[in-house]
Amino acid sequence: MLAGPAHSTVPVARGLPVASYGRRLGVLALAAALVLTAAGPGRSQVNPPLNVIIILADDLGYGDLSSYGHPNIRTPHLDRMAEEGQRWTSFYAGAPVCSPSRAALLTGRLPVRTGVYRHEPPDTGPQGGPGVFMNTAAAGLPLDEVTIAEMLKGRGYSTALVGKWHLGHLPTFMPDRQGFDEHYGLAYSNDMGLAPGVKGGRAIMMDPRVEYWTVPLLHNGKVIEQPIEQQTLTARYTEQSIRFIRAHRNRPFFLYVAHAMPHMPLFRSKKFENTSAAGIYGDVIEELDWSVGEILNELRTSGLDRNTLVVFTSDNGPWTLYDQHGGSAGPLRDGKGTTWEGGLRVPAIFWSPGRVQPRTVLDIGAILDLTPTIAALTGTPPPAGRPMDGVDLSPTLLQGAPSPRDTFAFWRDAELYAFRKGPWKAHFLTRGAYGRGPARVIHEVPELYHLGNDPGERWNVAAANPDVVRELTAAADAHRKSVTFGEPLIERRLPATAK
Amino acid sequence: MLAGPAHSTVPVARGLPVASYGRRLGVLALAAALVLTAAGPGRSQVNPPLNVIIILADDLGYGDLSSYGHPNIRTPHLDRMAEEGQRWTSFYAGAPVCSPSRAALLTGRLPVRTGVYRHEPPDTGPQGGPGVFMNTAAAGLPLDEVTIAEMLKGRGYSTALVGKWHLGHLPTFMPDRQGFDEHYGLAYSNDMGLAPGVKGGRAIMMDPRVEYWTVPLLHNGKVIEQPIEQQTLTARYTEQSIRFIRAHRNRPFFLYVAHAMPHMPLFRSKKFENTSAAGIYGDVIEELDWSVGEILNELRTSGLDRNTLVVFTSDNGPWTLYDQHGGSAGPLRDGKGTTWEGGLRVPAIFWSPGRVQPRTVLDIGAILDLTPTIAALTGTPPPAGRPMDGVDLSPTLLQGAPSPRDTFAFWRDAELYAFRKGPWKAHFLTRGAYGRGPARVIHEVPELYHLGNDPGERWNVAAANPDVVRELTAAADAHRKSVTFGEPLIERRLPATAK
Numbered sequence: 001m002l003a004g005p006a007h008s009t010v011p012v013a014r015g016l017p018v019a020s021y022g023r024r025l026g027v028l029a030l031a032a033a034l035v036l037t038a039a040g041p042g043r044s045q046v047n048p049p050l051n052v053i054i055i056l057a058d059d060l061g062y063g064d065l066s067s068y069g070h071p072n073i074r075t076p077h078l079d080r081m082a083e084e085g086q087r088w089t090s091f092y093a094g095a096p097v098c099s100p101s102r103a104a105l106l107t108g109r110l111p112v113r114t115g116v117y118r119h120e121p122p123d124t125g126p127q128g129g130p131g132v133f134m135n136t137a138a139a140g141l142p143l144d145e146v147t148i149a150e151m152l153k154g155r156g157y158s159t160a161l162v163g164k165w166h167l168g169h170l171p172t173f174m175p176d177r178q179g180f181d182e183h184y185g186l187a188y189s190n191d192m193g194l195a196p197g198v199k200g201g202r203a204i205m206m207d208p209r210v211e212y213w214t215v216p217l218l219h220n221g222k223v224i225e226q227p228i229e230q231q232t233l234t235a236r237y238t239e240q241s242i243r244f245i246r247a248h249r250n251r252p253f254f255l256y257v258a259h260a261m262p263h264m265p266l267f268r269s270k271k272f273e274n275t276s277a278a279g280i281y282g283d284v285i286e287e288l289d290w291s292v293g294e295i296l297n298e299l300r301t302s303g304l305d306r307n308t309l310v311v312f313t314s315d316n317g318p319w320t321l322y323d324q325h326g327g328s329a330g331p332l333r334d335g336k337g338t339t340w341e342g343g344l345r346v347p348a349i350f351w352s353p354g355r356v357q358p359r360t361v362l363d364i365g366a367i368l369d370l371t372p373t374i375a376a377l378t379g380t381p382p383p384a385g386r387p388m389d390g391v392d393l394s395p396t397l398l399q400g401a402p403s404p405r406d407t408f409a410f411w412r413d414a415e416l417y418a419f420r421k422g423p424w425k426a427h428f429l430t431r432g433a434y435g436r437g438p439a440r441v442i443h444e445v446p447e448l449y450h451l452g453n454d455p456g457e458r459w460n461v462a463a464a465n466p467d468v469v470r471e472l473t474a475a476a477d478a479h480r481k482s483v484t485f486g487e488p489l490i491e492r493r494l495p496a497t498a499k
Numbered sequence: 500m501l502a503g504p505a506h507s508t509v510p511v512a513r514g515l516p517v518a519s520y521g522r523r524l525g526v527l528a529l530a531a532a533l534v535l536t537a538a539g540p541g542r543s544q545v546n547p548p549l550n551v552i553i554i555l556a557d558d559l560g561y562g563d564l565s566s567y568g569h570p571n572i573r574t575p576h577l578d579r580m581a582e583e584g585q586r587w588t589s590f591y592a593g594a595p596v597c598s599p600s601r602a603a604l605l606t607g608r609l610p611v612r613t614g615v616y617r618h619e620p621p622d623t624g625p626q627g628g629p630g631v632f633m634n635t636a637a638a639g640l641p642l643d644e645v646t647i648a649e650m651l652k653g654r655g656y657s658t659a660l661v662g663k664w665h666l667g668h669l670p671t672f673m674p675d676r677q678g679f680d681e682h683y684g685l686a687y688s689n690d691m692g693l694a695p696g697v698k699g700g701r702a703i704m705m706d707p708r709v710e711y712w713t714v715p716l717l718h719n720g721k722v723i724e725q726p727i728e729q730q731t732l733t734a735r736y737t738e739q740s741i742r743f744i745r746a747h748r749n750r751p752f753f754l755y756v757a758h759a760m761p762h763m764p765l766f767r768s769k770k771f772e773n774t775s776a777a778g779i780y781g782d783v784i785e786e787l788d789w790s791v792g793e794i795l796n797e798l799r800t801s802g803l804d805r806n807t808l809v810v811f812t813s814d815n816g817p818w819t820l821y822d823q824h825g826g827s828a829g830p831l832r833d834g835k836g837t838t839w840e841g842g843l844r845v846p847a848i849f850w851s852p853g854r855v856q857p858r859t860v861l862d863i864g865a866i867l868d869l870t871p872t873i874a875a876l877t878g879t880p881p882p883a884g885r886p887m888d889g890v891d892l893s894p895t896l897l898q899g900a901p902s903p904r905d906t907f908a909f910w911r912d913a914e915l916y917a918f919r920k921g922p923w924k925a926h927f928l929t930r931g932a933y934g935r936g937p938a939r940v941i942h943e944v945p946e947l948y949h950l951g952n953d954p955g956e957r958w959n960v961a962a963a964n965p966d967v968v969r970e971l972t973a974a975a976d977a978h979r980k981s982v983t984f985g986e987p988l989i990e991r992r993l994p995a996t997a998k
Contacts, residue, residue, distance in 0.1 A: 062570075063830050069568015071561075071588040071830065071844075071954050072861045083582075089570040277861050277922070279952030324952040330830045331562050331570065345570075362571045362776050423776070453778030453823040455570050 049155060049252040050352070050378050051308040052148075053241075053295065054370065056105070056256070057288060058098065058164060058189075058263035060346065061318030063330020064285055068347050070328065072277040073285050077293030078312060078349065085310075085351030086397060087360045090451075092408050093316045094367040096336060096343035097434075098189065099132040099166050099490065100411075101315040101367060102258070106147040106167070106178070108371025108382070108390035110411060114145050115486030116167065118413045130337070130434050131413050131490060133166060135192040135215075139489035140168015141178060146383035148371055149179030152254045155380045161185060162240045163258030174221055180256075184219050184240045190230060190260045190267075191215075205322045208265030230267035233260050234284075238291040242298050249302055252378075257295070261288055264325050279324050296351070305353050309377060313367060314346035321435055333457040337433035339410040339417035340457055341425075356397045363403030364420070369393045387484075409479050414488065419476035423452035426462075426472035446473060548654060548751040549851075549877050550807040551647075552740075552794065553869065555604070555755070556787055557597070557663060557688075557762035559846065560817030562829020563784055567846050569827065571776040572784050576792030577811060577848065584809075584850030585896060586859045589950075591907050592815045593866040595835060595842035596933075597688065598631040598665050598989065599910075600814040600866060601757070605646040605666070605677070607870025607881070607889035609910060613644050614985030615666065617912045629836070629933050630912050630989060632665060634691040634714075638988035639667010640677060645882035647870055648678030651753045654879045660684060661739045662757030673720055679755075683718050683739045689729060689759045689766075690714070704821045707764030729766035732759050733783075737790040741797050748801055751877075756794070760787055763824050778823050795850070804852050808876060812866060813845035820934055832956040836932035838909040838916035839956055840924075855896045862902030863919070868892045886983075908978050913987065918975035922951035925961075925971035945972060 063069050067079040067087060094104025100111030111117040118131040133140065141147075149159040160182040161175045168174070169187035176183065193214040194200055204212045210230055217225040217233075241257050261267070261284045268283045272290070276282030292312060299305040318327030320335040329335050329342030336343055348365060350356045368390035375382035376394040395401035410418035410425075417429040427447040431440040448462035448469050462469050562568050566578040566586060593603025599610030610616040617630040632639065640646075648658040659681040660674045667673070668686035675682065692713040693699055703711045709729055716724040716732075740756050760766070760783045767782045771789070775781030791811060798804040817826030819834040828834050828841030835842055847864060849855045867889035874881035875893040894900035909917035909924075916928040926946040930939040947961035947968050961968050 063568060066859060069562060069829050072951060074859070074861075277951045278954075279949070281952060323958045324949070328830050328955065330568050331827050360565060360573070362573070450778070450823070452571055452776045453780060455777075456827065459822045 048307055049157070050355075051248075051253050051255075051304060052152065052157075052374055052378065053245075053255045053257065053308060053310045054105070054148075055292060055295070055310065055312045056102075056163070056258045057312075057314045058259055058261060059316060059319045059327060059336055060262055060285070060288075060314035061327030061329045061335060062332050062342065062345050062347060063328040064262075064318065065289075065347050069330050070278075073282045074276065075285065075289040077289045077296065078347075081292065081296060081310070081312065081351045082349045084353060084358055085349050085356050086358065088348040088350070088365050089360060089362055091313065091346060091348035091365040092344045092367065093314060093346050095131075096316050096338055096410075096412055097131050098263075098315050102164075102166055103141050103145075104389075105315075105367045105370055106141070106149070106256075107145045108368050108388050109145070109386070110368070110389045110409070110483060112411055112414060112483055112485050113387065113389070115139075115142055115489040117411070117486075117488055118490040119488035120413050120491075133168060133188060133490060134493070135169060135188055136493045137168065137490070138170070138494045139492040140170065140173025142486070142489075143172070143177055145178075146386075147178045148374055149175075149254055149256070151179075151371070151375060151380055151383060152252075152378065153179050153181075155252070155378060157252045157254045158248045159254045159256075160244045161256045161258065162237050162244065163256070164189065164260055165258070171221060176221065182220060182244065185217070185237065185258065186215060186228075186260060187218060188215070190228070190233075190263055191265055195227070202322065205264050205325060208267065210267070213265065230260070230265070231269050233267065234287045234291055235269050235271075238294050241291075241295055245295070245298055245302070245304065249304060259288060259291070261285075262327060264319060264322055266325055281324060281327060285327075309350065309352040309356070309374070311348070311350055311370065313348040315367075317343045317346065320433060331456050335433060337412075337436075338431065339412050339427070340430075341451070341455065343433075344410060350397055352397075357400045359400060361396060361403065363396065364405045364408055365393055365396075365403055366390065366405060366408060369405060373397070387482075407475065407479075409476070414485070416476055416480050419472050419479065420451070421472055421475055423450050424465075424468050424472055425449050425451055425457070426469060426476065428473075428476065445469070448472070547806060548656070549854075550747075550752050550754075550803060551651065551656075551873055551877065552744075552754045552756065552807060552809045553604070553647075554791060554794070554809065554811045555601075555662070555757045556811075556813045557758055557760060558815060558818045558826060558835055559761055559784070559787075559813035560826030560828045560834060561831050561841065561844050561846060562827040563761075563817065564788075564846050568829050569777070572781045573775065574784065574788040576788045576795065577846075580791065580795060580809070580811065580850045581848045583852060583857055584848055584855050585857065587847040587849070587864050588859060588861055590812065590845060590847035590864040591843045591866065592813060592845050594630075595815050595837055595909075595911055596630045597762075597814050601663075601665055602640050602644075603888075604814075604866045604869055605640070605648070605755075606644045607867055607887050608644070608885070609867070609888045609908070609982060611910055611913060611982055611984050612886065612888070614638075614641055614988040616910070616985075616987055617989040618987035619912050619990075632667060632687060632989060633992070634668060634687055635992045636667065636989070637669070637993045638991040639669065639672025641985070641988070642671070642676055644677075645885075646677045647873055648674075648753055648755070650678075650870070650874060650879055650882060651751075651877065652678050652680075654751070654877060656751045656753045657747045658753045658755075659743045660755045660757065661736050661743065662755070663688070663759055664757070670720060675720065681719060681743070684716070684736065684757065685714060685727075685759060686717060687714070689727070689732075689762055690764055694726070701821065704763050704824060707766065709766070712764065729759065729764070730768050732766065733786045733790055734768050734770075737793050740790075740794055744794070744797055744801070744803065748803060758787060758790070760784075761826060763818060763821055765824055780823060780826060784826075808849065808851040808855070808873070810847070810849055810869065812847040814866075816842045816845065819932060830955050834932060836911075836935075837930065838911050838926070839929070840950070840954065842932075843909060849896055851896075856899045858899060860895060860902065862895065863904045863907055864892055864895075864902055865889065865904060865907060868904060872896070886981075906974065906978075908975070913984070915975055915979050918971050918978065919950065920971055920974055922949050923964075923967050923971055924948050924950055924956070925968060925975065927972075927975065944968070947971070 094101035103116035163185040216223040272287040317335040332341040334340035334342040372392040408420040418427040449457040566581045593600035602615035662684040715722040771786040816834040831840040833839035833841040871891040907919040917926040948956045
């Protein structure tokens with residue numbers, strides 16, 4: 001199974017013209033890299049299937065990396081990854097919160113299809129739960145969904161999740177039931193579970209200490225540490241990732257690194273304490289950046305960089321509830337939980353030297369697209385017999401073609417809040433982040449923004465563009481009608497006695 | 500005068516360690532460039548004095564370049580300049596509006612010292628004039644001020660201003676009286692002067708046409724075009740700049756390119772019409788980026804890149820009054836006219852291959868620092884016998900040392916609104932942009948922000964940090980007391996008959 005028969009159908013970018021966005025340095029690096037490859041040691045004569053690594057940050061905002069405009073967080077490794085790879089500036093998470101976004105990432109399907117959504121009755125108040133699996137959840141991602149891990153296992157890949165799962169913490173829903181050979185990490189978020197006598201809320205978030213939380217660290221379903229020394233989690237995830245890469249250097253692998261950070265409570269290792277110019281949040285991001293650098297360097301020194309795709313992105317926008325402990329959406333509006341751009345648009349960097357064309361891509365992409373894109377790049381058939389919401393981005397990655405995606409549907413829970421087509425975005429519903437106002441508003445006339453000249457969604461131009469409003473409303477209606485809803489699973493809870 | 504005696508004292512960066520922010524590409528380029536230089540043709544055996552080019556955009560916001568985080572304006576030439584040079588992320592304009600900022604740039608002195616400020620009586624209303632020289636002004640930058648052009652003329656430099664002056668349009672105050680051998684451009688802003696029957700304001704700004712404005716184009720004091728074909732201005736400034744560089748390739752030169760754009764009304768040439776993904780504003784910025792690319796390429800192909808410093812920056816933050824015709828401060832608060840970060844913090848890129856160390860600098864710098872920095876880099880004595888508010892940034896540029904500047908004073912008109920020391924910024928007064936609220940507010944307890952973890956000035960932390968408030972208040976008081984005010988000149992107007 002090492003070299004699958006479908007591999008030869010995968011187009012390879014070598015020799016194709018490189019994007020002309022003035023990135024001469026990128027071109028030089030590419031040329032140098034090609035030379036190195038030609039002479040490189042230890043390369044198999046048969047093209048082995050492409051390895052895949054997805055690195056997912058948790059609640060990282062659009063504006064939190066230096067290469068995405070943060071004025072004082074240093075992210076040299078991610079910046080270099082962006083220079084050598086494709087930096088997407090209009091890339092959307094799978095949902096404005098964690099569990100549904102991760103379900104979308106792993107399946108290429110909308111959360112309302114897979115059931116990883118909340119069917120809260122329309123709520124006109126500012127409150128409302130977060131719409132993710134709590135540590136009392138009785139459900140998880142349905143087992144008949146096909147994850148990227150399962151898809152690639154069918155091609156003989158070894159698979160691992162290092163980090164957060166958050167798609168069902170009961171044994172029947174854990175990563176081993178969804179195609180992962182190994183799991184080292186958390187079953188849900190790092191704030192889910194308080195030590196006896198500790199009161200949740202602002203005070204502990206703003207001054208986090210390990211002993212406040214009782215979240216367990218798991219290894220293949222077994223609790224190996226509780227409470228977790230969260231300060232060392234990023235470093236240990238890095239170590240585990242490198243261990244997995246080394247153990248599988250001679251066979252195809254899929255590694256999904258789902259960091260706990262920068263989800264609150266924030267923790268970083270001693271080495272990064274008070275080292276950034278941007279407070280604890282900056283420290284945390286700079287440690288994540290270090291971690292990415294370690295993984296890419298491992299690939300470079302082992303020669304695996306020539307046959308590995310690495311994707312870096314975030315599950316949703318910044319959690320803005322706790323001031324400087326949350327990230328920044330940069331120029332975008334609002335953050336996590338909302339369907340404003342700040343809620344879903346996230347950094348996204350694709351890296352595969354000699355394969356992914358270095359450039360900045362302004363076109364639309366989405367976490368939903370990872371499944372079909374990875375299917376194409378690895379020459380693996382995508383999951384069959386079910387509607388797929390993602391599209392294959394490989395023509396953009398490999399040849400610099402325009403993105404095949406021209407629309408994006410902004411779902412929140414069970415409702416379609418907004419719809420984007422080209423540069424236009426119409427909001428049919430708006431609502432503040434959970435735990436924050438403003439309350440849910442139904443817009444009889446949708447709000448309309450031109451994200452090209454107004455990425456910050458500052459000037460509603462619906463009145464001047466009634467035709468566009470009509471077109472987007474029709475497109476949104478058609479999309480809504482095309483979706484068959486799964487049974488909503490987020491709110492299925494264990495009986496209180498089992499809590 | 501071609502090679503001044505002081506030149507040998509100028510430190511040169513070759514062989515010094517390069518910043519390790521993961522910018523391997525920068526290092527490769529540097530190494531490649533050094534090789535090219537060693538073998539390069541037509542280089543003088545004697546080190547000629549460093550040429551200096553300052554490229555100033557007008558009202559460009561902190562967030563308007565791709566390398567500063569704009570999601571859909573393409574600026575490949577400026578991005579490459581930033582990769583090859585130093586990109587400063589905490590660099591301040593000379594004032595939140597045009598004339599005082601330009602006076603600060605050219606003299607290294609605060610506008611309240613040189614007199615290029617307005618002594619408006621404290622105004623609690625939202626309105627108030629813009630605090631710049633109007634086309635009815637009777638004054639200008641005082642002739643006893645020493646500009647960078649005058650300073651460098653004393654070392655035998657040829658000097659030119661291509662673009663906007665805005666420091667007095669009467670013949671006695673024009674660029675030839677302040678050290679410039681040549682001037683091709685505007686005497687003031689591109690919106691100052693309306694054709695008969697045209698009503699100023701929103702409508703014409705949002706749908707600009709050349710014939711609405713009567714601003715004259717000047718060449719050495721003579722009107723050569725009126726009204727100006729503003730669409731072609733950026734292209735013609737580029738052409739004039741390259742002509743000047745070619746004419747002076749064998750002697751030291753100082754070129755100050757002060758673009759009209761992106762000051763409203765917005766214009767761009769046919770070639771850039773509707774070519775960006777960000778509307779007319781994006782088109783305009785992409786043409787400016789093209790212009791920078793043309794100038795840098797001219798330097799590269801002529802070999803002058805090895806002996807020229809190019810600085811790119813903006814005179815103040817984005818003009819937010821006319822929606823998508825104005826720029827964006829990215830993650831920063833507010834814009835032009837205000838003393839929030841968005842009003843004064845601007846992109847700043849220093850480029851001099853083999854001399855300026857490639858890196859991102861998070862430390863504080865200011866337009867005020869250009870005069871002493873250029874003095875040091877060219878081995879020219881700075882203007883003597885007067886207080887200098889700028890500091891010499893050359894240790895940071897050449898050796899990567901921490902910036903010698905640790906404070907910044909935010910003046911608006913005749914008042915010190917805010918003061919920064921390290922990461923802390925205290926606001927004693929706040930006020931919205933002119934033409935926009937909110938009105939001027941005196942803060943009995945200053946507002947305090949930590950710009951490290953809160954560059955967007957979102958969380959006033961004065962209550963939790965009384966010692967910091969006291970320290971910054973004392974530092975601001977000391978600064979205020981140290982300044983001897985010049986006679987305020989902005990409001991001196993010609994008699995109405997002469998208008």
